[in-house]
Amino acid sequence: MDKRNLLWVIGLLATLLVTGCTTTPQGSTTGVDSKRMFEYALVFDGFTPDEMLEMENRVMAFSGYRSHRPVYQGYRRSELWYQSDEPAPDVHRQLAAALTDMGIANLVRLDSEQILVSKITKRTPKPAPVVPSGEGW
Structure with missing residues (x-):
């Protein structure tokens, strides 16, 4: 093997090592990050801190989950930065299912890279005033 071929092989091996690629028996190259990664801003309105804590735990269990980070957290509004291998409609569907499973009536809207x-919340009707019997007009 001459010097030029040796340098080419070393360069190829270094590239494969750095990118984390391997060659399958069929000869196609697959990488560690072979799926496309998507980033979303998940904005939650009307959720208490306890509900958000449970929601964060559920988000980590979604298929395609990569990572998340709280960006803003107020008393009734929270925002998460979320990375996933799944496209937006799949994340939308998983969010709606998780909220339904938690027993929370919800509206999930998809807007570009923001969900x-x-x-x-449903208002409960006020109970009718109780009038003691025998003391009516």
């Missing part, structure tokens, strides 16, 4: 999640 807006709103908690729907």
